[in-house]
Amino acid sequence: MSTKLKDLAKKREILESGHRMCAGCGAPVAVRQILMGAPDDVELVIANPTGCLEVSTTIYPFNSWNASYIHCGFENVASTLSGTEAAYRSLKRQGKIEEDYRFVAFGGDGGTYDIGLQALSGVLERGHRMVYVCYNNEAYMNTGIQRSSATLKGAWTTTSPHGKESFGKTENRKDLTGIVAAHNIPYAAQASISHWRDVVRKAQKAFEADGPSFINILAPCHRGWRYPMEQTIELARLAVQTCVWPLYEVENGVWNLTTKVKKKKPLEEYLKLQGRFAHLFTEQNQEALQSIQEYVDRDWERILRLCGETEE
Amino acid sequence: MALLESKTVALVGNDAVAEAMRQVNPDVVAAYPITPQTDIVQTFSAMAADGLVKTELVNVESEHSAMSACIGAAASGARVMTATCSQGLALMWELLYIASGLRLPIVMPNVNRALSAPINIHCDHGDSMGARDSGWIQLFSENAQEAYDNIIQAVRISEHPDVYLPVMVLLDGFIISHAVDRMDLMEDEKVRNFIGERSEPYTMLDSKNPTCVGPFDGLYGYFFEFKRQQEEAMKNSFQVIQDVGKEFEKISGRSYGLFQTLGMEDAEFVVIAQGSGAGTIRHQVECMRSSGIPVGMIKLRSFRPFPAKQLVELLSGVKAVAVFDRSDTFAGGMGGPVFIELRSSFYEQEKKPLITNYIYGLGGRDLSIALVKQAMQEIHEMASSGRVKQMVNYLGLKE
Numbered sequence A: 001m002s003t004k005l006k007d008l009a010k011k012r013e014i015l016e017s018g019h020r021m022c023a024g025c026g027a028p029v030a031v032r033q034i035l036m037g038a039p040d041d042v043e044l045v046i047a048n049p050t051g052c053l054e055v056s057t058t059i060y061p062f063n064s065w066n067a068s069y070i071h072c073g074f075e076n077v078a079s080t081l082s083g084t085e086a087a088y089r090s091l092k093r094q095g096k097i098e099e100d101y102r103f104v105a106f107g108g109d110g111g112t113y114d115i116g117l118q119a120l121s122g123v124l125e126r127g128h129r130m131v132y133v134c135y136n137n138e139a140y141m142n143t144g145i146q147r148s149s150a151t152l153k154g155a156w157t158t159t160s161p162h163g164k165e166s167f168g169k170t171e172n173r174k175d176l177t178g179i180v181a182a183h184n185i186p187y188a189a190q191a192s193i194s195h196w197r198d199v200v201r202k203a204q205k206a207f208e209a210d211g212p213s214f215i216n217i218l219a220p221c222h223r224g225w226r227y228p229m230e231q232t233i234e235l236a237r238l239a240v241q242t243c244v245w246p247l248y249e250v251e252n253g254v255w256n257l258t259t260k261v262k263k264k265k266p267l268e269e270y271l272k273l274q275g276r277f278a279h280l281f282t283e284q285n286q287e288a289l290q291s292i293q294e295y296v297d298r299d300w301e302r303i304l305r306l307c308g309e310t311e312e
Numbered sequence B: 001m002a003l004l005e006s007k008t009v010a011l012v013g014n015d016a017v018a019e020a021m022r023q024v025n026p027d028v029v030a031a032y033p034i035t036p037q038t039d040i041v042q043t044f045s046a047m048a049a050d051g052l053v054k055t056e057l058v059n060v061e062s063e064h065s066a067m068s069a070c071i072g073a074a075a076s077g078a079r080v081m082t083a084t085c086s087q088g089l090a091l092m093w094e095l096l097y098i099a100s101g102l103r104l105p106i107v108m109p110n111v112n113r114a115l116s117a118p119i120n121i122h123c124d125h126g127d128s129m130g131a132r133d134s135g136w137i138q139l140f141s142e143n144a145q146e147a148y149d150n151i152i153q154a155v156r157i158s159e160h161p162d163v164y165l166p167v168m169v170l171l172d173g174f175i176i177s178h179a180v181d182r183m184d185l186m187e188d189e190k191v192r193n194f195i196g197e198r199s200e201p202y203t204m205l206d207s208k209n210p211t212c213v214g215p216f217d218g219l220y221g222y223f224f225e226f227k228r229q230q231e232e233a234m235k236n237s238f239q240v241i242q243d244v245g246k247e248f249e250k251i252s253g254r255s256y257g258l259f260q261t262l263g264m265e266d267a268e269f270v271v272i273a274q275g276s277g278a279g280t281i282r283h284q285v286e287c288m289r290s291s292g293i294p295v296g297m298i299k300l301r302s303f304r305p306f307p308a309k310q311l312v313e314l315l316s317g318v319k320a321v322a323v324f325d326r327s328d329t330f331a332g333g334m335g336g337p338v339f340i341e342l343r344s345s346f347y348e349q350e351k352k353p354l355i356t357n358y359i360y361g362l363g364g365r366d367l368s369i370a371l372v373k374q375a376m377q378e379i380h381e382m383a384s385s386g387r388v389k390q391m392v393n394y395l396g397l398k399e
């Protein structure tokens, strides 16, 4: 399948314009890039858990989705869509449906890393054929920027505020992509909206996978990260270049680094642009800042090892 | 009886439920085991493994996911069932409201079991009573036969265009689920014809008409109207439950309505009960009636919707009513849920009976004939004296 712009430009838009996401939000960019990877000859059912994307794209009686859509609860998008997928298999087997359908869940990091992890794990283990996309903005944005287990250490959020005794979130984030890959599903990947061709290619593979597939895509939120809205793509790119968000895929158990980083940029270049990390650049928080860089270095080396690469 | 063409068998309640599920042959079943419901899932899994059903069986990792998957499947036009009880039903709680709010016809047997703590696997109605405001129709069963019959009728009731609400079929844990009962099974063909095919105006798997299910109701939305219409559907279900019951009688010979009565033509005092306890109480009522005591009985089948109007009509002429509740509301002396609702139904009535409440059988405490006898004597005295001695009574406590 093509990832050429001239071909992709011809594809039908599933998420129509006119939705109410903030201008400059990374999430709808992620959705559109992922859906560019959907085959043309299938019908889609889209599902969201509760979160920014859901509340902003389906404000009754309006609806921005050019496909069937379901929102059920916050922690159960995976299990809800697994029911839909099961219904499809049942009705298809009985000859009651002719078309081919694909099922796509777009869950926030809160709905995926935290409260929805059990339902996701169940779906991955049961092998439902669906593309699960975590649009990751590293916090609960819809409810006003609370920490999630995807939030980077040191970040200010409304539930991990910095103060006299705190440098913000004290814990490192959870390695969700690794947890998903440990379910031995056909396809899992990390992506970033700055690398659109990489996203489309990964989405194409995810749609092709005959079973569950998973893409964890970094989708910055300027409201929560505190940067000027026009810098969303730039921040997504810096996350890759500083190796805080490595791009890789795990295809049938084989790890593969999809974006090599020739010269890793210092983490500070990424953190400095964001208000949520501003407090780290003080005398008091030097040690914390250092520990975050160390975590990123360690994690990057781990990914390189898993992908059979060595640092240049 | 050639007309009815049934087969008399001896089955435990759970197997009767599984048999009804096999005959309904849902497109999707998503379920999770919990005592005393487990055998339903196991037996149905064996049926699926033997190819006896066309069902896509989803062995979910929790009841929360069971109901979520049922919602996702029902919104896709599939006929869907699950089964649960107690902690499992409690875990489904938020999804119960979503299922009914989305107006999805899901049928769910709930094998009534006490809710923790203390953890207890035996029967009471505290689990399903906790879901009484969730917008589900709730039908009680007295025995395996009724559980079986209720499930078949529930499919028709929930899918009726005037209703489109999920239905819970209640059967008492162990007392019904694990006890062998003599009952009649209908032929597959007859059940199939009775329930027909599911047809929905909207499904997510209609490519010509993509459907948005569960959109966000913004600040200026229609939440209030949706909820009012849900109540309207519940009101409509009074008629539908009775109509489906009549139609079911034609093919089975067994009649079903909102409740069943005994001796109401001359009763001076009346006992109301639901579930298996009604059997024990009926025995005592019959004994007393044969010795000339004017006692009557109402076995409530439909708790949701609550047939307040019909019950008031039936009871406003009697002297005393005792409501048996197999759960408590912990409201600080208000009594059990059926009692509270019946009592409030009489508020505007000038002519009303004395009403008293017996809370019994929590956590599976046995309802013996002796206990029923004791309660009956008290109610009889209440009817004669014209005075309620104690509004809420706990029957069979050890303390």
Ligand SMILES: Cc1ncc(C[n+]2csc(CCOP(=O)(O)OP(=O)(O)O)c2C)c(N)n1
Residues within 6 Å of the ligand: A050, A051, A052, A053, A074, A075, A107, A108, A109, A110, A111, A112, A137, A139, A140, A141, A142, A143, A148
């Ligand atoms: C069971 C439950 N708990 C809490 C909430 C409140 N809630 C709604 S959305 C949300 C956070 C969403 O965060 P995320 O999944 O990261 O999506 P985002 O809004 O960031 O896109 C929370 C906490 C809820 N709706 N349901």
Ligand code: SF4
Residues within 6 Å of the ligand: A020, A021, A022, A024, A025, A026, A027, A052, A056, A137, A141, A142, A220, A221, A222, A223, A224
């Ligand atoms: S708050 Fe953040 S995630 Fe939500 S719509 Fe706005 S920019 Fe996007």
Ligand SMILES: [Mg+2]
Residues within 6 Å of the ligand: A108, A109, A110, A135, A136, A137, A138, A139, A140, A141
């Ligand atoms: Mg988020």
